[in-house]
Amino acid sequence: MNEQLMKYLDGIFLPYEDLHTVKELKEELLNDLQEKLSDFKNQGYDEDTAYSMTIDSIGDINEIIESISAKTRELKQMMSKDFSKINLQDSDLKGVTVHEGEFNYSALKETDFSGSDLTNSSFKCSDLTNVCFDGANLSGAKINMSTLRNVCFDGANLTGAKINMSDLKDATFKNCVLNNMDFSGSDLSGVCFDNLMFTGTIFNKAGLTGTSFKNAVFRNVSFNMANVKKAIFDGATMDKLTYAVLKGSKADLTNVTVI
Amino acid sequence: MVDNKISSDLLRGHTDTIILKLLMSGDKYGYEISKLIHSNSKGEYELKESTMFSSLKRLEYDGCITSYWGDETHGGRRRYYKIADRGIKLYFENKKNWDNAKRILDQLL
Numbered sequence: 285m286n287e288q289l290m291k292y293l294d295g296i297f298l299p300y301e302d303l304h305t306v307k308e309l310k311e312e313l314l315n316d317l318q319e320k321l322s323d324f325k326n327q328g329y330d331e332d333t334a335y336s337m338t339i340d341s342i343g344d345i346n347e348i349i350e351s352i353s354a355k356t357r358e359l360k361q362m363m364s365k366d367f368s369k370i371n372l373q374d375s376d377l378k379g380v381t382v383h384e385g386e387f388n389y390s391a392l393k394e395t396d397f398s399g400s401d402l403t404n405s406s407f408k409c410s411d412l413t414n415v416c417f418d419g420a421n422l423s424g425a426k427i428n429m430s431t432l433r434n435v436c437f438d439g440a441n442l443t444g445a446k447i448n449m450s451d452l453k454d455a456t457f458k459n460c461v462l463n464n465m466d467f468s469g470s471d472l473s474g475v476c477f478d479n480l481m482f483t484g485t486i487f488n489k490a491g492l493t494g495t496s497f498k499n500a501v502f503r504n505v506s507f508n509m510a511n512v513k514k515a516i517f518d519g520a521t522m523d524k525l526t527y528a529v530l531k532g533s534k535a536d537l538t539n540v541t542v543i
Numbered sequence: 544m545v546d547n548k549i550s551s552d553l554l555r556g557h558t559d560t561i562i563l564k565l566l567m568s569g570d571k572y573g574y575e576i577s578k579l580i581h582s583n584s585k586g587e588y589e590l591k592e593s594t595m596f597s598s599l600k601r602l603e604y605d606g607c608i609t610s611y612w613g614d615e616t617h618g619g620r621r622r623y624y625k626i627a628d629r630g631i632k633l634y635f636e637n638k639k640n641w642d643n644a645k646r647i648l649d650q651l652l
Binding site for chain 2: 312315316318348
């Protein structure tokens, strides 16, 4: 009988299966209904009557779906790809696929985008503090005038992405792909880029005080008008052009290998 | 059991307040709430699960209640609901509004 109940709930929640909140609610409802079913049986109702009384007590399921939470309603808008001006703080968006999504003027603090595919999405003037992009695909993404403090980009693919005029203090970039990426005008003070490969990456007018590029490899990297004097290039390898530009900007290039 | 649709709709409109009142006396899980509504109304009102959960989820989203999974050792785990300060305030507001409405209706009907 409990199995029958489970199947019944599976059936009515089928169209909404993907939503995390729905899964939890289904579990909650199932436990309640199982307890109700056994109470009905203890009161002396036969199995079939107890079952149909239990099912009847659910009422109109649409009532729940419509008001599971405003967050869920926002998630349903995923199809429209426009999340601008929406409060998505602390949302679980792990593994979502949103190509060319718009997250402009959005509150995304603490949101978990790990493993998601956000190719060519744009984030303008958004609060991305503490957001996790672990292993996310952000190739071609545009992040502009946003707060990215303490953001985790570990293992993310940022090929061709632009992060401009943004605050990246304490952001992490372990095992990231940063080819042809553009950091123009962003504050990267204190950020650690150790052991990474940079091909065609642009750091024009970026704040690089205390930024660490230890053992990094640079090819065709642009540092125009960037403040490189206090950046750390210890053990780095770079092509002649990148070296010449950095030297001209008075960067500390002791222990750098030129290729 | 209330078979009259009008009284049932009238009661349903107060689901949030009924639930808030029950949570004022301590944390409760879903089925516990529906059992208490059934017994406190002397079996005259049965709250549908859908109505109850939609109210619980709405109250939670509005910050009037919070919820947490209990640590049951046997059987399915239960999700408990706890009233927040905001919920207590809402309860007293709603109660006052209802008392006013009741007084006016008593004069009019």
